[in-house]
Amino acid sequence: MNTTMNKTNSQNSSADDLVITGLGMLTANGLGTETNTRLFSEAASKKSSEEYKVVGFNPAPHLTDRKVIKAVSHRDVLGLVAMEDCLKNSGISAQTINPDRTGLYVGAPPSSYEDLHNYNDAASASVDAYGVLNEKAFGEHFRSASPTTLLNGLPNNVLCYGAKTLDARGPNSNYTTMETSSHMAVMGASRALRLGRIDCAVVGGYTAHSNKEFISSMKQRGYGDATPVAEGAAFATLETRANAEKRGAKIVCKVLACAAASDAAGPFQTNSASPALTDLIKQTMANAKVQACDVGVIMTSASGLKSADQAEQTAVNTVWSSAEKPVVAATATRWGNLMEAGGIAEIGFLSDCYAKKSVPESSIVGTTGKFNPEKRTAMIVRTSPWGEYSCMIVEMC
Amino acid sequence: MGTNKKRVVITGMGAVSPAGNTMSETWNGIIEGKKNVGPVEIFDAEKFSTNFAYQVKDFKLNRQGLTDEDAKFLNRSSEFAWNAAIEAATQSKILDKGQTNPVRTAVCLGVGVGSTPLAWHHGVYMADKLEGDEFVKVHRKNFPNTLSNLVAKLLGAKGATSTIHTACASSGQALGEAYEMVANGEYEVVMTGGADSMINPFQMAGFCLLGALSSRVSDPKSASRPFDSERDGFVLGEGACMLVFEEYEHAKARGATILGEIVGYGVTESAYRITDLHPEGRGVIESMQMALSDAHIKPEEVGYINAHGTSTLLNDKIESLAISKVFDKTRTKVSSTKSTTGHLISAAGAIEFAVAMLSLKHQVYPPSTNLKVQDPGCDVTLTPGTPTPMKSNYALSNSVGFGGSNTSLIAKRV
Numbered sequence: 001m002n003t004t005m006n007k008t009n010s011q012n013s014s015a016d017d018l019v020i021t022g023l024g025m026l027t028a029n030g031l032g033t034e035t036n037t038r039l040f041s042e043a044a045s046k047k048s049s050e051e052y053k054v055v056g057f058n059p060a061p062h063l064t065d066r067k068v069i070k071a072v073s074h075r076d077v078l079g080l081v082a083m084e085d086c087l088k089n090s091g092i093s094a095q096t097i098n099p100d101r102t103g104l105y106v107g108a109p110p111s112s113y114e115d116l117h118n119y120n121d122a123a124s125a126s127v128d129a130y131g132v133l134n135e136k137a138f139g140e141h142f143r144s145a146s147p148t149t150l151l152n153g154l155p156n157n158v159l160c161y162g163a164k165t166l167d168a169r170g171p172n173s174n175y176t177t178m179e180t181s182s183h184m185a186v187m188g189a190s191r192a193l194r195l196g197r198i199d200c201a202v203v204g205g206y207t208a209h210s211n212k213e214f215i216s217s218m219k220q221r222g223y224g225d226a227t228p229v230a231e232g233a234a235f236a237t238l239e240t241r242a243n244a245e246k247r248g249a250k251i252v253c254k255v256l257a258c259a260a261a262s263d264a265a266g267p268f269q270t271n272s273a274s275p276a277l278t279d280l281i282k283q284t285m286a287n288a289k290v291q292a293c294d295v296g297v298i299m300t301s302a303s304g305l306k307s308a309d310q311a312e313q314t315a316v317n318t319v320w321s322s323a324e325k326p327v328v329a330a331t332a333t334r335w336g337n338l339m340e341a342g343g344i345a346e347i348g349f350l351s352d353c354y355a356k357k358s359v360p361e362s363s364i365v366g367t368t369g370k371f372n373p374e375k376r377t378a379m380i381v382r383t384s385p386w387g388e389y390s391c392m393i394v395e396m397c
Numbered sequence: 398m399g400t401n402k403k404r405v406v407i408t409g410m411g412a413v414s415p416a417g418n419t420m421s422e423t424w425n426g427i428i429e430g431k432k433n434v435g436p437v438e439i440f441d442a443e444k445f446s447t448n449f450a451y452q453v454k455d456f457k458l459n460r461q462g463l464t465d466e467d468a469k470f471l472n473r474s475s476e477f478a479w480n481a482a483i484e485a486a487t488q489s490k491i492l493d494k495g496q497t498n499p500v501r502t503a504v505c506l507g508v509g510v511g512s513t514p515l516a517w518h519h520g521v522y523m524a525d526k527l528e529g530d531e532f533v534k535v536h537r538k539n540f541p542n543t544l545s546n547l548v549a550k551l552l553g554a555k556g557a558t559s560t561i562h563t564a565c566a567s568s569g570q571a572l573g574e575a576y577e578m579v580a581n582g583e584y585e586v587v588m589t590g591g592a593d594s595m596i597n598p599f600q601m602a603g604f605c606l607l608g609a610l611s612s613r614v615s616d617p618k619s620a621s622r623p624f625d626s627e628r629d630g631f632v633l634g635e636g637a638c639m640l641v642f643e644e645y646e647h648a649k650a651r652g653a654t655i656l657g658e659i660v661g662y663g664v665t666e667s668a669y670r671i672t673d674l675h676p677e678g679r680g681v682i683e684s685m686q687m688a689l690s691d692a693h694i695k696p697e698e699v700g701y702i703n704a705h706g707t708s709t710l711l712n713d714k715i716e717s718l719a720i721s722k723v724f725d726k727t728r729t730k731v732s733s734t735k736s737t738t739g740h741l742i743s744a745a746g747a748i749e750f751a752v753a754m755l756s757l758k759h760q761v762y763p764p765s766t767n768l769k770v771q772d773p774g775c776d777v778t779l780t781p782g783t784p785t786p787m788k789s790n791y792a793l794s795n796s797v798g799f800g801g802s803n804t805s806l807i808a809k810r811v
Contacts, residue, residue: 110541111510139444142602150603155562160800163666171664176541176562217536260557264549386546
């Protein structure tokens with residue numbers, strides 16, 4: 001299993017606590033957590049990945065360095081906008097941080113074949129009658145492409161340009177583990193914070209799998225019919241309570257524990273009986289020093305993949321077999337499947353639920369219990385079709 | 398890292414590289430200055446401005462533990478990684494029953510963007526045959542997390558399966574995070590490493606367009622010449638290297654052979670430009686200092702640095718500057734084994750750490766192959782062109798990636 005974030009239990013607070021002090025978010029619904037959480041009462045669920053694409057959004061006013069828009073891919077722009085939204089909301093900037101003690105941990109999608117669009121002219125001039133590339137001909141034509149074609153598709157562009165914007169020079173990482181990516185980012189950053197290497201980190205993820213190659217491929221694996229893949233990004237500032245209090249930051253929640261596990265069964269072999277996910281939830285609760293009865297909300301992935309949804313349902317039913325089950329919800333019902341951005345995006349949703357003391361009906365999945373806003377502990381579970389899982393437990397402020 | 402950190406030892410290593418198809422072949426190839434570099438054979442690169450690379454030769458996939466269905470998910474570099482993982486796991490004996498606790502075993506790999514048969518794939522893309530089964534057969538090889546997922550299956554590892562991509566720093570970073578996972582007590586065993594092959598038309602074209610590759614087409618064997626005054630760019634390589642990191646007491650209790658120890662990790666961001674190092678070495682300096690601090694050792698205790706040393710004008714000059722600011726050149730020798738392996742991109746950090754560790758084990762400095770005249774702007778003491786005896790207990794390995802991530806790992810002789 002994995003990382004225990006806090007030495008203290010949820011009843012206490014300590015300078016060593018790891019807390020989230022700001023969130024940034026961008027989806028097809030717009031910029032900001034408020035814009036997105038409002039949808040659960042106002043809008044109906046969208047039907048297709050096309051509708052979950054971020055279109056018509058002008059990123060320029062939201063970026064410190066607007067030139068970056070031309071240097072990176074569409075998905076990178078989403079990540080950078082959400083990251084800057086997060087920086088603004090948490091009150092940190094290149095002028096206020098200690099560069100060497102600020103980290104950046106990102107969950108990123110892999111390169112897409114759309115990143116090769118700069119080669120389209122050269123490739124079109126080089127394909128034979130069967131659509132197969134003639135390599136020798138391509139060798140003669142590729143120089144028509146932009147010199148920065150390779151850089152356009154790098155999966156660590158958000159890490160690079162985000163670090164530049166914030167002047168964050170501390171420890172960093174970039175995870176490409178699909179649905180569990182942003183939780184991996186939380187784990188990596190938490191480790192660096194615990195080791196005393198940094199005072200604060202920007203953590204999160206971004207996603208844009210709404211391309212024809214991904215959807216076409218995944219459709220054949222029964223994926224995405226219920227919750228279409230979406231575009232979007234979500235970032236949070238994670239820091240020690242001491243650092244947050246020193247700079248007078250408002251605390252959104254305390255991160256009690258975050259961990260990951262695997263079925264070890266291979267790709268697209270999620271075990272719907274979910275022993276690994278069940279054990280992960282139990283272990284993460286033990287790390288967080290909370291009981292099943294302490295949890296007020298469980299946020300699941302609800303990806304629409306049958307075996308993954310069954311695994312989540314079974315694990316929750318097993319862990320809460322002898323305790324009152326809390327409300328089980330998912331943001332996928334309005335935000336679509338945010339893949340790499342999921343896991344962080346839910347914190348904004350939870351914050352809104354606790355502020356309003358209610359969980360929107362439109363987010364509730366399956367048969368669940370009632371929401372008790374007095375129980376400030378919330379759990380966010382991520383499940384991937386690779387049989388990989390992550391679980392984060394937070395205490396909402 | 399805090400004083401309560403656990404000791405992390407290496408109990409297994411495996412490699413597939415242009416220098417050899419196992420770890421020992423790779424080490425011997427590096428020591429002998431073997432150069433598996435020549436015209437690209439994977440695709441027709443005749444018309445490319447750089448048409449040569451270091452390539453893996455005579456490779457045969459080891460199908461141990463691999464179902465036919467799982468094999469369909471492996472691309473060229475993950476096939477290399479599979480063999481390397483089996484070699485490392487076999488040496489470590491962690492495939493034997495009862496050697497590991499599944500929930501205390503994890504996987505953390507650095508994986509590149511390359512090695513899918515992109516040329517063919519793009520042809521399909523252009524022909525708009527995306528709904529076809531043929532497309533799916535290729536696309537399934539392209540998920541970055543599949544390799545760590547399959548390695549977890551091989552090991553029966555039910556802990557975290559993590560995949561990292563920070564370009565050329567990917568596997569250095571993966572090793573660093575694996576080390577921290579064990580040192581922190583989160584896991585007892587972590588399989589870590591990296592894999593990459595960017596020798597395909599689209600990515601090789603990308604490097605050509607950036608002007609990053611050596612264009613010494615008349616003499617590929619001397620093209621990768623880190624720190625040489627006539628270096629003109631790097632030469633692509635391909636391969637994989639996997640290592641078993643294990644908590645010392647766990648390794649001792651099960652009687653595992655300890656090959657070496659990892660004692661320090663540094664990781665920073667240059668926060669400068671995507672392809673360039675900061676002119677004053679910012680980021681690389683701090684990474685090495687962080688690793689030294691983590692290892693609780695002084696710079697003069699490090700006898701050897703396996704540099705990132707890509708053979709590009711900028712990297713070698715600035716990395717040398719950074720090394721000279723942290724280390725005393727009369728006490729620490731430097732080489733880059735990319736002169737023998739080429740640049741393994743996302744796998745570079747893993748294989749170069751393994752080489753650094755083996756140099757300690759054998760007490761031999763890897764040679765600075767291809768070095769003719771040292772660039773006076775690279776003010777470090779390079780190892781000679783032939784293997785020479787070493788007397789040191791510590792070696793450091795640097796990795797520097799596009800995007801600004803820098804890592805430094807310190808190995809200790811046991």
